[in-house]
Amino acid sequence: MIWNQVRKWWNPAKVSEEDWEARRVTLLARAPIPVFWLMGKTQSGKSSIVKFLTGAEQAEIGRGFRPQTRTSSLFDFPDPEEPIVRFLDTRGLGEAGYDPREDLAAFNDQAHVVIVTVRLVDQALEEVLKHLRVLRAARNTRPIVLAVTCLHDAYPGEQHPAPDPYPVDPLASGWPDSLNEDVRRLLVGHQQRFAGLVDRIVPVDLTRPEEGYAEVNFGGHRLEETLIDLLPVACRQSLAQLRDGLEVLRSDLERKAWPHILGASTLAASAAAVPVPWVDIPAVLAAQSHMVYRIGALYGQSPDRDLVLKLTTALGTRMLSRLALRAPLKAIPFVGMTANAALTFGYTYALGMACCWYFGKVRQGYVPSQEELNEVWSSQLAEATRRWRAERRLVPRDPAIE
Numbered sequence: 298m299i300w301n302q303v304r305k306w307w308n309p310a311k312v313s314e315e316d317w318e319a320r321r322v323t324l325l326a327r328a329p330i331p332v333f334w335l336m337g338k339t340q341s342g343k344s345s346i347v348k349f350l351t352g353a354e355q356a357e358i359g360r361g362f363r364p365q366t367r368t369s370s371l372f373d374f375p376d377p378e379e380p381i382v383r384f385l386d387t388r389g390l391g392e393a394g395y396d397p398r399e400d401l402a403a404f405n406d407q408a409h410v411v412i413v414t415v416r417l418v419d420q421a422l423e424e425v426l427k428h429l430r431v432l433r434a435a436r437n438t439r440p441i442v443l444a445v446t447c448l449h450d451a452y453p454g455e456q457h458p459a460p461d462p463y464p465v466d467p468l469a470s471g472w473p474d475s476l477n478e479d480v481r482r483l484l485v486g487h488q489q490r491f492a493g494l495v496d497r498i499v500p501v502d503l504t505r506p507e508e509g510y511a512e513v514n515f516g517g518h519r520l521e522e523t524l525i526d527l528l529p530v531a532c533r534q535s536l537a538q539l540r541d542g543l544e545v546l547r548s549d550l551e552r553k554a555w556p557h558i559l560g561a562s563t564l565a566a567s568a569a570a571v572p573v574p575w576v577d578i579p580a581v582l583a584a585q586s587h588m589v590y591r592i593g594a595l596y597g598q599s600p601d602r603d604l605v606l607k608l609t610t611a612l613g614t615r616m617l618s619r620l621a622l623r624a625p626l627k628a629i630p631f632v633g634m635t636a637n638a639a640l641t642f643g644y645t646y647a648l649g650m651a652c653c654w655y656f657g658k659v660r661q662g663y664v665p666s667q668e669e670l671n672e673v674w675s676s677q678l679a680e681a682t683r684r685w686r687a688e689r690r691l692v693p694r695d696p697a698i699e
């Protein structure tokens with residue numbers, strides 16, 4: 298009986314672009330996508346932080362910001378369709394006459410963490426402080442991180458201290474003794490100025506390679522670690538995955554496709570994370586087949602329906618049978634919910650990676666067989682599950698995968 302149900306559900310060819318669009322918007326609203334609110338004067342390093350965290354190019358970032366209010370814009374990475382992380386950029390903060398009320402009305406509910414950027418040597422911060430107080434008062438439980446940028450302004454021509462002497466949370470553990478006097482004085486100055494307004498201080502220097510620093514992204518990993526730590530648990534996954542993935546991917550095309558895979562997997566997982574005994578199967582299918590089309594396009598191919606079926610069918614049947622068998626688990630609300638979300642995330646992710654491999658082969662003039670395809674996604678599935686479990690230890694074991 299369950300098998301008939303599974304077969305009935307599974308028909309990715311039936312999912313049209315319009316179906317997907319309608320479902321995407323609903324899913325997006327409840328997907329655990331981190332939203333960072335960047336505040337700081339112009340030239341204080343906001344875009345550099347986005348560039349570091351996403352690996353996106355400066356030009357892509359420039360084009361990707363979509364105006365929201367008179368003074369703010371939103372950058373969805375990798376794109377607004379299936380973002381894995383969103384950045385809100387507020388302009389005009391250091392300028393007299395900026396009024397944060399409009400931005401607050403638009404974003405107060407959405408932003409998970411505020412990142413304030415300040416250059417180490419900048420002392421003219423009255424306007425920034427004034428607006429930050431308003432922002433703090435608007436939601437005082439939301440974490441605020443002070444990113445102190447351009448450290449080397451205090452030691453021009455010299456390299457950064459190596460190894461990195463800063464602790465992850467200097468407010469808790471104190472500034473290291475080894476710091477150069479000027480740097481320490483300036484940092485302590487910021488600490489006092491921002492006391493009570495920020496929860497963490499992270500000194501960074503995110504430079505361009507041509508600036509000649511041995512450590513190009515000085516403090517970058519501390520910043521990532523801090524942000525992951527401060528996000529709500531549900532939102533940590535995508536940022537952590539992004540961090541790991543950017544380090545290991547081999548080809549440029551994979552690097553381009555991969556954020557889309559994460560985005561689609563996150564959306565698919567939120568279709569399976571609804572807090573009732575139910576998985577929004579059509580939405581999961583829509584996210585997956587849509588992803589196949591998009592990866593195809595990145596690889597310069599336009600998959601037809603038969604190909605989408607070939608790529609997704611074996612996987613889909615297996616996934617759906619796992620979901621169906623899990624139905625009883627759903628009686629335990631939280632565990633059940635997480636299990637289905639995890640499973641769906643893993644299957645979608647594996648499908649995406651298998652597609653990259655498939656389209657990559659086709660590009661080289663070789664059309665893989667169904668068996669080869671299955672083998673690739675099975676190994677990717679094991680990998681995806683491992684990653685997910687590493688981040689969320691609550692996920693129960695799945696004997697079908699191990």
Ligand SMILES: Nc1nc2c(ncn2[C@@H]2O[C@H](COP(=O)(O)OP(=O)(O)O)[C@@H](O)[C@H]2O)c(=O)[nH]1
Nearest residue numbers: 339340341342343344345446447501502503504
């Ligand atoms: N050396 C160094 N340069 C930085 C740092 N952050 C930003 N910059 C440089 O400062 C300029 C403005 O940075 P950007 O990130 O565009 O600032 P935004 O206007 O706040 O978005 C660019 O030329 C960056 O390369 C940093 O931490 N160290």
Ligand SMILES: [Mg+2]
Nearest residue numbers: 340343344345
């Ligand atoms: Mg900028």
